[in-house]
Amino acid sequence: MSTMQAPDVSHLVDLERYPIDDLASPKRRELIENAKASLRESGLASFPGFLTEKGLATCVAEVESLKSKAYARDLLRFIYPQETLDPLLPADHPFRKPQPLIQRMLSADIFDGESELRKIYEWGGLPPFFAEILDQSVHHIVDPFLSLAVIMMNNGQTHDWHFDGNDWVVTLLLQRPESGGEFEFVPHTRDKANPGLDRVEAVLRGTSEEVISVSQDAGTLVLFYGDQSLHRVAPSNGTRDRMVAAFSYDNAPGFVFNEKVHMNASGRTTPLYVSPRLSAMADAAN
Ligand SMILES: O=C(O)CCC(=O)C(=O)O
């Protein structure tokens, strides 16, 4: 069945630099070992030049053509649920200050069967590559809204300090804004044994020396542990959008978020487009 054939991404991804679908390639092995070391050290692994110049231009043009369909979010969110905090914590403590999340998002259902970004997400090369780097099983999620998404920010929009709900996530930067929009990250902020509250407080007070600003050119793929490392996207300035694609995975096949999450992220619960390839994966998992 043609819909089940693995998409071809050779016109988009720099497969010479990243031969990650060639399981026997020594270069692939080296990429995996380097990424493992980088994740151990900083909780983040980056793959610059993942897209070819032409691939990047193709993806940016695609996002530009879909931009008007984005769902805008302008929220204030707390890093920690307020009811979990010590009631004696003063009202002006940084943990009591909500963090803005202001962005526009194109959810997966906006990318139809012809979409180039969808080809990259649905390509079979990435999950086994991440699985080896992370030492766990990795599957595409089959969520019609959040398997892949493109997030856009300009004119001061920001996704301020937060931890993610997912253990790890993959981003692919497509375009930088005129200025700002840096991805800032605090390696290994917390783990199961230590919630790292002092480190988070220092970041919020602007006194931390642990914040790294990830230098990222357009076309760079980044894999990071977003649940254990506090991070943010600094305000993106100017009219040109910062554009980043986010790819989600799970350690079991068939994962779908609930309707509340869909509504929150996309403003709807009925998808505009459902991928036959991801649907077939969902059927196979059930
Ligand atoms: O845009 C990025 O580079 C990271 C986005 C992020 O942290 C998120 O969407 O949770």
Ligand SMILES: [Fe+2]
């Ligand atoms: Fe995040």
